[in-house]
Amino acid sequence: MSTTDTDTCTLDATMNTIQSNKYNIYFDNSLAELAAFIEQGNYSRFFVLTDENTAKYCLPLLRERLGDPENFDIIEINAGEESKDIDFCIGVWKMLIDFGADRQSLLINLGGGVISDLGGFAASTFKRGIDFVHVPTTLLSQVDASVGGKTGIDIDSIKNIIGTFTQPKAVFIEYEFLKTLPARQILSGTAEMLKHGLICDADYWNLLKQSDLSSTTVEMVYKSVVIKNKVVMEDPHEKNIRKSLNFGHTIGHAVETWSLINDKDSLSHGEAIAIGMICEAYLSYKKTGLSSDELAEITQTLTNLYPRYELKMEHSDTLLEYMLKDKKNQNGKINCTLLSTIGQFAIDNICTNDELLEGLNYYANL
């Protein structure tokens, strides 16, 4: 996929329902669509997985739009990446058991990426699989986690080390929910949108670069979902072009894991991925043909948007260890997705430890 493969970036004001892999992604009046989905489905029971934040800020609207149904049981977990640990997943399974969930039950994942990843995994394995839908409430989960059928949980802080490829039955993207989000969470989602531009669509990247990204529009969200959906439809199991979505994530995930374990106020996913994209843009400049001007443009755009993070090189061995555990690796070699130019990804680049250290060093010395 290259820039010439995608449409030029005219944002679509109609925002039709997007067809994905045997399921629909609803944008327009999406909670009414959810009500219709529930009405038409042959489900015995409904469970809403939520965290304390979405229970407070999003669940009331969901209840209201669904006519405050009584046959819903709520499973509430703590907010935050820690809740993706296997122990919390066991907690969700046990609550489903205790509530008497059967194979005709539906799990509604109301929340951000933690809720959709964890809820998707719990549902896809409970009694060998019950149906689930996503109602993503953060920008990050609307443009990323809720689309593509990846589920995942963490063990020992290794992100998504356990998971399945299982499609939701539908995704309901409600722009209204974004209004409840703090600015930092909006920026976390923006990182994935910028990535979509960098890997596939230079026009979209340029548009985002010139926009006030503290107030993302629903049309921008829609465009990002169109790009992500196109990629995952073409390669659902990440055999080739889906790997493009991993740009920034080899180093970004390692930095995120490090921060999760060591920082009191951990980096958000987007903040970590922004760091990863800068480091991997540098590797792209060294290895796959990204120009020095493009490297400077990416670096400047991302450092303007995201706070600086003190990346200490004395911890780089630990970061490399985390990278070595990355799912994308083969034969113990670290496999990165890079860019050949802005709007064009390059997959399957084996990077040596020295190269990765150089990438980290580039960011550390900015």
Place this chain on the structure above:
Amino acid sequence: MSTTDTDTCTLDATMNTIQSNKYNIYFDNSLAELAAFIEQGNYSRFFVLTDENTAKYCLPLLRERLGDPENFDIIEINAGEESKDIDFCIGVWKMLIDFGADRQSLLINLGGGVISDLGGFAASTFKRGIDFVHVPTTLLSQVDASVGGKTGIDIDSIKNIIGTFTQPKAVFIEYEFLKTLPARQILSGTAEMLKHGLICDADYWNLLKQSDLSSTTVEMVYKSVVIKNKVVMEDPHEKNIRKSLNFGHTIGHAVETWSLINDKDSLSHGEAIAIGMICEAYLSYKKTGLSSDELAEITQTLTNLYPRYELKMEHSDTLLEYMLKDKKNQNGKINCTLLSTIGQFAIDNICTNDELLEGLNYYANL
């Protein structure tokens, strides 16, 4: 499926490779076939999941036939159903992480049903799925667990409450391994073979009934796998006819769970299923047209083969609780597979608590 749908019971001495759902089940010279599979596959690493029994009695033969390969890591767990608990699954995942397993790794499940269920689940979810093959070493796993693509683990002793439908890449059935088994384990597998006859093939049932089942022949094993494979190929996700395989299992699983928790010397799976089949044959007589002569024939055959178990009716409430958690239920109602006659199953029979108690009582008063 009825008796008229299946071949009459002439045991096939040729035992060709059986084609299943995108994978092969090898009978003839199967460990040589495994060696060829490994040789031809593009795998980076190999892991053998085994327990202390198969490590002692089966692993040496496997190593020998594979030419004692060096690039195999062994993951050994304790023998027994307790090892199917989620905690042991986490242990397997952590060992795969520590050994540096990547997405191109192959997991070889060498053992009985616990190994194939647990190993299949661990592999199907590790890094969102790595390849696995089964080398079943017990009669039970050869005729049942290794075929059909069900994986599963237990939580709080609730059997297979968590799992996936994931096909192995191949199954290698080595009759040689059965020679290492104690008589009680052979009889445990025989229960599933008898079930295959009862649900689908009266001729096969008659043949088994008249045979010395302490020395099962390889042709009998082959015939059972043919029957099971035919059922699961037609309905891989248990929407309809695959439910036939649950005959004896609603009550049998509950009795098995009870015994696992309370008895020092727990019932084997087959012993519990034999009890379940007697109780559910009684329900079949009451509800779905099994004749009294057939009920007597099934009862006599199974009580002759399996030791009597003291089923105390004061514990029946606990047994009903276990049955209520059964995956096959809908809307909190207990759903049984019964027989209309020997060789013909009848699915989706809702049984009341009183009926189930009657079934248990029938066995208790034999």
